Amino acid sequence: MKPDAISTFRYPELQRIAEPVFVQGWEHAMDRNVSFIVNRMNERVLAGASIETLLAVLMFVLMGITLERSKIANVLLTTMARVFGPLPGGLAVSIVVVGAFLAASTGIVGATVVTMGLLALPTMLRNNYSPELATGVIAAAGTLGQIIPPSIVIVLLGTLAGDLYSTAQENRAMEAGCSDALTYLGEPAVVSVGTLFQAALLPGIMLALLYALYAFGYAMLNPEKAPAVAPEPSTNEPVTRNEALLWFLGAPAAILAGAMLLGSVGVIGSQNITVSAFSDAGQTASLRTSVGEQCQAAMIDLHGQDAWDAAVAEQTAIEAAGGVAQATKLSEEDFAQAQIDKIEAAAPIGTGLTILVVMLALVLAIGRGVAPSRDVKPLIIGAIGLLLVLLVDVLVIAPTTSPGVTVLLIALPFLLALYGAREAAARCARNDLIRVVFPPLVLIVAVLGSILGGITNPTPAAALGAGGAIMLAAYRRLQDEGRSGKIIIWATLSVMIAILIGVNFDLRINQSNVSVESWIAFGFAYAAYLYALFGLLYGCWVLFKGGVLTPVVRETAKVTSMVFTILIGSQLLNLVVISFGGEHYIQQFLRSFDNEMTVFLIVMIVLFFLGFVLDFLEIIYIVIPIVGPVIYGGSFDPKWVTIMVAVNLQTSFLTPPFGFALFYLRGVAPKEVTTAHIYRGVLPFVLIQVAGLALLWAFPSIVTIVPALIPN
Numbered sequence: 279m280k281p282d283a284i285s286t287f288r289y290p291e292l293q294r295i296a297e298p299v300f301v302q303g304w305e306h307a308m309d310r311n312v313s314f315i316v317n318r319m320n321e322r323v324l325a326g327a328s329i330e331t332l333l334a335v336l337m338f339v340l341m342g343i344t345l346e347r348s349k350i351a352n353v354l355l356t357t358m359a360r361v362f363g364p365l366p367g368g369l370a371v372s373i374v375v376v377g378a379f380l381a382a383s384t385g386i387v388g389a390t391v392v393t394m395g396l397l398a399l400p401t402m403l404r405n406n407y408s409p410e411l412a413t414g415v416i417a418a419a420g421t422l423g424q425i426i427p428p429s430i431v432i433v434l435l436g437t438l439a440g441d442l443y444s445t446a447q448e449n450r451a452m453e454a455g456c457s458d459a460l461t462y463l464g465e466p467a468v469v470s471v472g473t474l475f476q477a478a479l480l481p482g483i484m485l486a487l488l489y490a491l492y493a494f495g496y497a498m499l500n501p502e503k504a505p506a507v508a509p510e511p512s513t514n515e516p517v518t519r520n521e522a523l524l525w526f527l528g529a530p531a532a533i534l535a536g537a538m539l540l541g542s543v544g545v546i547g548s549q550n551i552t553v554s555a556f557s558d559a560g561q562t563a564s565l566r567t568s569v570g571e572q573c574q575a576a577m578i579d580l581h582g583q584d585a586w587d588a589a590v591a592e593q594t595a596i597e598a599a600g601g602v603a604q605a606t607k608l609s610e611e612d613f614a615q616a617q618i619d620k621i622e623a624a625a626p627i628g629t630g631l632t633i634l635v636v637m638l639a640l641v642l643a644i645g646r647g648v649a650p651s652r653d654v655k656p657l658i659i660g661a662i663g664l665l666l667v668l669l670v671d672v673l674v675i676a677p678t679t680s681p682g683v684t685v686l687l688i689a690l691p692f693l694l695a696l697y698g699a700r701e702a703a704a705r706c707a708r709n710d711l712i713r714v715v716f717p718p719l720v721l722i723v724a725v726l727g728s729i730l731g732g733i734t735n736p737t738p739a740a741a742l743g744a745g746g747a748i749m750l751a752a753y754r755r756l757q758d759e760g761r762s763g764k765i766i767i768w769a770t771l772s773v774m775i776a777i778l779i780g781v782n783f784d785l786r787i788n789q790s791n792v793s794v795e796s797w798i799a800f801g802f803a804y805a806a807y808l809y810a811l812f813g814l815l816y817g818c819w820v821l822f823k824g825g826v827l828t829p830v831v832r833e834t835a836k837v838t839s840m841v842f843t844i845l846i847g848s849q850l851l852n853l854v855v856i857s858f859g860g861e862h863y864i865q866q867f868l869r870s871f872d873n874e875m876t877v878f879l880i881v882m883i884v885l886f887f888l889g890f891v892l893d894f895l896e897i898i899y900i901v902i903p904i905v906g907p908v909i910y911g912g913s914f915d916p917k918w919v920t921i922m923v924a925v926n927l928q929t930s931f932l933t934p935p936f937g938f939a940l941f942y943l944r945g946v947a948p949k950e951v952t953t954a955h956i957y958r959g960v961l962p963f964v965l966i967q968v969a970g971l972a973l974l975w976a977f978p979s980i981v982t983i984v985p986a987l988i989p990n
Contacts, residue, residue: 334433334471335841337740340834341725341747342423344821346389347830348751350718351380355397357714363507367497369402370415370504371490377419378486379715381426382722383747387931391420391939395946408503409951411496414959417932417939418489418966424894424928426482427475427726428743430841431924433736434898436471438906439920443469446911454580455572462577464565469916471736472729476985477917479730481925481974488966517650525647533639537632546632547625549677551617563596565589580913624677630781631671631688635664638699645702648709660698666691681783682795717753721746730988745814746770752817755824769813776806841895848899861904868905874912878919881905882926882971889930893938897927918981922974929967932960 358372365371373394380390394416402412424431444459444467451462459467497504540546565577567590578586642660667688675684706712725743728734749770753763779785783799786792821827855861871877884905888897902923909919931939934957943956974980 332433332437332842334428334736334740335430336834336838337737337744338428338430338433339837339841340830341740341743342383342389343830343833343837344744344747344751345380345383345718346393347826348747348754350383350750350754351376351390351393352397353714354379354718355394357711359398359401359507361711365494365497366501366506367411367493367504368506369398369405369407370411370493370497373398373402373415374419374486374490374493377416377422377489378426378482379718381423381482382428382726383718387420387423387939388942390423391417391942392946394420395943399943399947399951403948403950405507406502406505408500408959409955410959411493411504412959413943413947413951413956414961414963415489415493417937417943417956417960418963419486420939420942421928421931422482422486422489424931425478425485425921425924427478427729428736428740429475429478429482429924431894431898431927432474432478432920433471434841434845434895435902435920435924435927436469436474438898438902439474439910439916440469440471442903442906443467443910443916446907449907450911454576455570456576457569457573461566461569462573462580464577464581469920473917473985474920475726475729475736476988477921477981478924479984480980481921481970484973484980485925485928485967485970488970489963492962492966517647521647521650525643525650529643529647530640533636533643537636540627541629541632544625546627547629549624549628551620551624551677563589563592567593621677626672627668628671631667634778635667635695638695639664641699641706642702644712645699645705648712649705652705656701657698660695660702663691663694663696663698667695680793680795682793682798684782717750721750730984748821749814749817751826752820755820755826759824765813765816769810769816772806772810772813776803776810779803779806844893844895845899848896852900852903855900855904864904865908868908874914877912878909878914878922881909882922885923885926886929886968889927890933891936892930893936894927894930897930915978915982917985918974918978921981922971925967925971925974929964932964932967934960 354376355372358376359369362368362372362375376394377390380393399412399416403409423429447459447463447467451457451459454462456462493504537546565581565586567574567586569577574586638660642657642664646654646657670688670691674687679687706716721743724746725739728739728742729736749766753766756763756766779799779802783803784796785800785803787796787800818827821830868877868880871880885897885901888901910916931937934940937960940953940956940960944953947956
């Protein structure tokens with residue numbers, strides 16, 4: 279102690295002044311902090327705009343558990359092992375393929391790891407696979423559900439990211455002297471869960487490929503530790519290599535490429551001829567130029583001098599033309615001319631009809647490939663029917679033709695196409711691989727396609743997935759019991775019919791002057807909806823009688839309750855930290871660095887090491903709200919930031935001592951597999967995760983290219 283240091287031990291006679299911790303009393307302090315926490319909890323969890331998105335968590339959990347209980351993983355593992363087993367390390371590669379498939383259909387790490395651990399681990403050990411490789415690849419493949427959409431992590435992270443990004447960019451704009459983020463950025467500061475699903479698609483596939491490449495490379499270097507397995511006998515018809523290349527690769531590629539080529543030259547496109555009765559309002563400049571000097575300097579620094587000069591030139595041209603034209607009601611002559619122009623610009627072949635034709639053509643091609651020795655005449659008739667459908671659309675059907683007349687004109691050639699597609703589908707159903715993969719694949723395409731294509735948001739898509747999973751599980755249950763599943767099949771077709779009618783007909787019957795064909799279409803669509811609802815209720819009854827529905831609902835309630843309990847508890851802890859100023863000190867420390875790349879690197883390193891001891895839920899709802907205003911307040915693309923964080927959080931399932939995937943696997947592994955085997959086996963995959971993060975860091979376009987290509 280310094281000689282002049284003041285302490286009560288050296289100077290006990292000094293006077294003391296009592297200062298209260300809570301100046302206005304502890305009652306006032308408690309009231310202030312409790313009110314703050316309750317109000318923020320109400321905003322963030324109970325009544326916030328994100329509550330609808332959070333409902334997708336419940337639906338995705340129900341979808342995943344239902345598919346897991348329908349034994350889809352069992353059949354997938356058996357089939358994929360038969361396909362990849364003869365390759366070096368083929369069983370490990372098949373685990374990665376099944377893990378990616380289950381990630382896109384279930385997305386629940388615990389269920390995936392436990393199922394593959396119970397089914398695949400004993401098989402791999404019996405075939406002399408290294409315990410380290412076997413356990414590592416099972417644990418790693420099971421975690422793909424955290425990044426491959428639909429992912430619960432992305433749903434939860436996305437609800438936070440949207441709020442954090444918009445708030446942080448508004449603050450950034452204010453600091454730059456601009457009125458709002460739209461002025462400063464030149465675009466809305468918005469990021470949605472659907473966009474994040476699009477951004478996560480390629481990174482998830484990339485990680486799966488890295489896992490599979492490691493397994494294959496390990497087998498090539500250590501053939502005795504990952505040997506090839508003799509192929510099991512199959513009931514599939516033998517197919518030569520040339521036939522497989524032609525019908526499984528060449529023909530589908532030609533069909534898709536032809537459709538894309540015709541679309542690029544305008545033969546395929548929109549046939550919408552709806553014309554607004556009002557003129558379009560004039561275009562504004564790419565950037566707002568009526569801003570203060572401080573905001574102007576900041577915008578030039580952000581967008582560049584060329585972009586600013588272009589916006590100024592655009593604004594000058596607009597003002598010279600009399601300013602931004604307002605929307606005005608068109609005269610009868612202008613309206614008629616606009617309709618004529620729209621009709622002349624319509625494509626000869628409609629997009630919706632093209633999608634239907636392409637899907638049926640793919641069925642015909644694959645049906646030919648799985649049974650090349652069978653009679654080809656039904657498939658030729660189906661192909662002729664598809665060509666006639668396109669020919670009728672080009673020569674007979676005009677953009678002004680009503681949907682009812684269109685259906686009548688293409689009915690006969692379409693029936694020919696359905697005849698051939700029915701025969702092709704029957705042949706595909708006899709193929710082991712297609713019979714196993716096709717039903718869940720259709721469900722995945724329906725759920726992800728509706729989200730990635732921007733058709734709907736994640737919550738309705740998750741509801742569709744949950745209903746589809748129930749019907750798929752019920753169909754499998756009926757097949758196992760030797761009963762007919764026709765009710766489920768017809769209910770599935772009813773859903774497709776209702777969607778097709780809704781896309782092609784105007785079903786708004788509450789309007790005046792509703793046409794007869796609209797009433798007929800509404801009647802068919804409503805009947806299809808009622809039958810689909812009956813099929814869903816029948817599927818629930820089948821699962822209930824089979825003792826499947828009750829444990830599915832119970833497990834769904836447990837998982838969802840756990841997620842939301844952790845959500846509420848972590849929000850409370852986070853709000854307490856905020857109310858006492860802890861968030862301020864952390865953010866000030868991060869903002870003390872000049873380079874935002876350095877700041878983000880520090881955050882990523884901290885998140886990586888937190889993953890050793892914390893679950894992803896705690897990190898999302900405790901750490902991200904604290905560091906989010908900093909990492910989302912810079913110039914980085916919010917999609918890239920969010921996916922980087924999501925991939926980093928995925929690693930938390932693999933890192934000891936509290937990696938949940940390791941505990942799940944340890945619980946079902948045989949006695950000869952030790953904890954040391956699991957830890958050593960998972961280490962290369964943790965390094966692969968880090969390498970994947972490095973690739974995303976070096977090439978951000980892996981994240982941003984899909985959202986850029988798909989309109990939102």
